[in-house]
Amino acid sequence: MDAAEFRRRGKEMVDLIADYLENIEQRPVYPDVEPGYLRSLIPEExxxxxxxxxxxxxxxxxxxxxxxxxxHSPYFYAYFPTANSFPAMLADMLSGAIGCIGFSWAASPACTELETVMMDWLGKMLKLPEDFIAGTHGQGGGVIQGTASEATLVALLAARSRAVRMILASDPQRPETGITSKLVAYSSDQAHCSVERAGMIAGVRMKKIPTEQSDKYAVQGETLRRMIQEDKAAGLIPFYFCATLGTTPSCAFDHITELGPICNAEKIWMHIDAAYAGSSFICPEFRPLLNGIEFADSFNFNPHKWLLVNFDCSTMWVRKRSDLIGAFKMDPLYLKHDHQESGRYFYTDNSLFRSLKMWFVFRMYGLKGLQDYIRKGSNEVNETLLKRINNGRKIHLVPCQLSGQFVLRFAVCARTTESRHIREAWRLITQLAEEVMQELPH
Amino acid sequence: MDAAEFRRRGKEMVDLIADYLENIEQRPVYPDVEPGYLRSLIPEExxxxxxxxxxxxxxxxxxxxxxxxxxHSPYFYAYFPTANSFPAMLADMLSGAIGCIGFSWAASPACTELETVMMDWLGKMLKLPEDFIAGTHGQGGGVIQGTASEATLVALLAARSRAVRMILASDPQRPETGITSKLVAYSSDQAHCSVERAGMIAGVRMKKIPTEQSDKYAVQGETLRRMIQEDKAAGLIPFYFCATLGTTPSCAFDHITELGPICNAEKIWMHIDAAYAGSSFICPEFRPLLNGIEFADSFNFNPHKWLLVNFDCSTMWVRKRSDLIGAFKMDPLYLKHDHQESGRYFYTDNSLFRSLKMWFVFRMYGLKGLQDYIRKGSNEVNETLLKRINNGRKIHLVPCQLSGQFVLRFAVCARTTESRHIREAWRLITQLAEEVMQELPH
Structure with a gap:
């Protein structure tokens, strides 16, 4: 296939893709096949x-x-969302054509640099502390990983390396394997299975912190503090805590404002995994859920889940770039280049031009467009709904304004109101809301 | 951007890509920018x-x-090639649109199944032993990784897990950290830096085996045998050897026919890293370089380097699927499905539909087309060259046939031939070869 044929076939593929996505609702969302179905449909060689x-x-x-x-069927409610937007697909096409392997600045400067700046753009959308933004006087910055599982592992390895260095600094004779065998990491018993796997890969103890339904499955400061004390008394070395904001089973949020100071005092690396929920922090009304980030050593979430950037794009920030560089430094001659020591460019594995997707999506939606997508509904929609409710004259309510949001305010007022009245009101509100949503442009 | 606009923009992007690749020769291959160039060109937020x-x-x-x-400039001679073909780009567009995350069979059966079968297709092209082919009675199969570095690490972790299990089976009381601290892995001192990094990540000793220029930088069986004996005498446990076929600095080939039996006898996991050179093994004349594969536990090479499948696509085969499953098994409820125990589907991290690229490329080139690409020249080209040489009547030679290849046979025959004659002949052959190559269709 030459370039001329690619022009033709590429355009056909664009139409095929548009047809697929426009008509996806007609396809059964889950396939009706048995394991092995495919092998018999194609040749053996x-x-x-x-x-x-x-x-x-x-x-x-x-x-x-x-x-x-x-x-991407609207009937898909399993696992988690995976992002898919037209601007991101266009950027991916371009990225595939440029096809550079950006393992160092010199291997493609635009690849490294756009990634640094896009991570700053996104960090600013999230109102991250300045320490995490590369274009400041801080020592931190962001880097794109493939998945949150990778970010968890990378943070754990950097933490392990930092812990070993700290101990060797005060006790240079101690054998390194003796240190590693005493290290202990923590995460919630609600954390994703990849956290446990990270511990297995790194060969360190990983303890699950018990949570309670009564605490909404969030890790409590007191529980962590007690476990640390017991482990230290037993001669172990606590070095890493992976907090979750939005757990896989129930979207629980660990109390990082309580947990962060404990970790800081004990010199434990706190990594925050907000894989799914993290995208919502670009809305001011959800940003308080990230309070406590100022105590973290690293933070990660997945724009490829809920921020319209196609897989893979898992964004990770660290407070100190040198903690990552130190843990993985390798200097073979074939990777050396003139700008090796330029401190701001520390990425060693940005293998794809993934920042192009971020750039296209952030520009084509704008911050407001992204916030609207998270909210999946605008102030205008809420206003329309309220008008519809009140015009019906069956129930009556008034709005209020909260953090820039138009909110429908439902107060139980009459002495004679019973449960059945509230249930009926809710049914009516739900029905009208569905009507309003269906009238929206797609 | 809605589907209608995507139809228009997507087609424009196809043209932009075709323009870029058709005219890439006119661009300077290496950019003339200083670190930080990009930040000033775009807004701060x-x-x-x-x-x-x-x-x-x-x-x-x-x-x-x-x-x-x-x-992809024809003037790019740094690092290594990275594949880029139009069929692979078309497949990537489709893969981006389907956008499924194939972390289990149920998450998208076609994703898991096409990968299994494409790995079999490629394994058969390489004439891998049946043990490595999933669609046989063997216990092995192939899986796509992102990079050869990942494959090296995955193999090392599986080997570590197997070694610990074997030792615990005979000595159940021994503490696991005590075992890990005694493990020792080996690779050539010519191996890629990612092999050393894999050892750092897994927290195990990694020893470099010295090589000599006089051995063409290949690891010799005798050297490995001696190191193993010394380490065992010192109480260490040898468990992993990463052989390289085609090293980064000089394309050295370790002697796996010698090294394999040593590893097998010592129950050491032998991983073969043929990241770059591996693609050539689809040609019968290069396949002997892979002899010794029958002793390996795992094998990996990168179609995204030299087999026209765009990044990323690093293909890895294991002799026993259960060695991989055993090392990483995690069973959270949210990943369970009805076909969990179907033995053939063991992939846990095929996050992208990368097999689509393989399928498109293998079908659009065919095995012969791929072999021609590796050879970058056909028997017909060699025949044309010989005709041109002999028609010139300045020098004269005859051809021969070697393993199906038309070979130009240059014998020094006359009593009066001196060095200067041979140099002159070589100049003429080179000049004619260049002319022939330039006349070829692009």
Whole structure:
């Protein structure tokens, strides 16, 4: 296939993609196939001579689609959302064509630099402390990882390396394996399984902190403090705590304003995993959920979940870039270049031009557009709903304004109101809300 | 941007990509910028309101291109090749639109299944032993990783887990940290820096095996055997050897036919890293370089380097799937599904639909097309060259046939031939070869 044919086939593929996404609602969201279904549909070996492109395209519907779980169907409510937007897809096309491997600044300066600046843009949207923004006097900055699991592991390894260095500084004779075998990391018993796996990979003890339904499954400061004291008394070395903002099973938020100071006092690395919920912090009304970030050593969330940037794009910030560099430094001659020591460019594994997707999405939506997407509804929609409710004259309520949001304010006022009245009111509000939503432009 | 606008913008992007790749030769291959060049070219924060798409596209030339190292320029000779083909780009567009996260069979059966079968197709192209092919009675199979560095690490972790299990089986009371601290892994002193980094991540000793220029920098069986014996005598536990076929500095090939039996006898996991050179093994004349694979526990190479499948696509095979599953098994309820125990589907992290790229590329080139790409020249080209040489009547030679290849056979025959004659002949052959190559269709 030469460039001329690619012009034709590429445009056909654009239409195929648009058709797929416009009509995705008609497809069954979960495939009706048994394990092994695909093998019998295609040959056992690659063809000797090329197939025609027409045959390949025909096989998308014959072979692939019957086995696809359609994550972008509006009927998909499993696992978690994965982002998918047209601007991000356009950026991905460009990124594939440039196809540079950005493992150092010199390997493609634009790749490293756009990533640094996009991480600053996003950090500012989240109102992260200045320490985490590369373009300041702070020592931190952001880097894109593939997944939150990777970020958890990278933070754990950096923490392990920092802990070993600190102990060796005061006790240079102590054998390193003797230190590692005493290290202990913590996370909630509600944390994602990848946190436990990170401990397995790094070969360190990982303890689960028990949580209670009565605390909404959040880790409490008192529980962590007690475990640290017991472990220290037993000769162990606490060095890492992975807090979760929005756990996988129930979207629990650990109390990081309580937990952060404990970690800081004990020189324990606090990593915050907000993989799914993190995107919402760009809205001022949700930003308080991130309070306590000022105590963290590292923080991560996934724009590829809920911020319209296609997979993969997991954004991670560290308070001190040198903690990451120190943990993974390798200096083979074939990776050296003239600007090696330029402190701001510390990325070692930005293998793809993933920042292009962020740039396209942030610019094509604007901060307001992204906030609207998180809110999935604007002040105007709420106003319309209220008007509809009050025009119906069955129930009556008034609005209020909270942090710039138009809020429907429901007060139980009459002496004669019973549960059944409230249930009926709720049914009516829900029904009208559905009508309003269906009238919205797609 | 809605689907209708995407149809228009997507087609424009296809043309932009085709223009970029058709004219890439005119761009300077290495950018003339200083660190920090990009930050001053764009705003310090994301826009509140959306930018226009026209502005975003204009900024590709203004902001991005001046800082791009053009990996696909024909003048790019740094690092290593990274694959880029039109069929792979088309597949990537489709993969981005489907946008499924294939972390289990149920998360998108087609994703898991196509990967299994494509790994079998590629394994058969390489004539891997049946043990490594999933669709046989063997216990092995292939899985796509992001990079060879990841594959090295995954193999090391699986080996560590297997070693600990074997030792605990004979000595159940031994503490696990006591075992890990005695483990020792090996690789060539020529191996890529990611091998050393894998040891750091896993927290195990990694020893470099010295190589000699006189051995063409290949690891010798005798050297490995001696190191193992010394380490065992010192109470250490050898458990992992990473062999390299085609090292980064000089493309050295470790002697795996010698090294493999030593590893097997000592129950040491042998991983073979053929990141760059591996693609060539699809040609029968290069396949002997892979002899010894029958002793390996795992094997990896990068189709995203030299087999026309765009980054990322690093293919890894294991002899026993259960070694990988055992090392990383996690069973949270939210990942359980009805077909959990279906033995053939063991992939836990195939996050992207990367097998689509393999499928498109294998079908659009066919095995022969891929072999031609590796050879970068066909028997016909060699025949044309020979004809041209002999027609010139200045020098004369005859061909021979070696493993299906048309080979130009140069024998020094006359009593009166001196060095200067041979140099002159070589100059003529080179000149004619260049002419022939330039006449080829692009």
């Amino acid at each position: 690659a063809p000797e001579e090329p197939d025609t492109y027409e045959d390949v395209v025909k096989d998308i519907e014959r072979v692939i689609m019957p086995g696809v779980t359609h994550w | 994301a826009p509140e309101e959306p930018d226009t798409y026209e502005d975003v596209v204009k900024d590709i030339e203004r902001v991005i291109m001046p800082g791009v190292t053009h990996w």
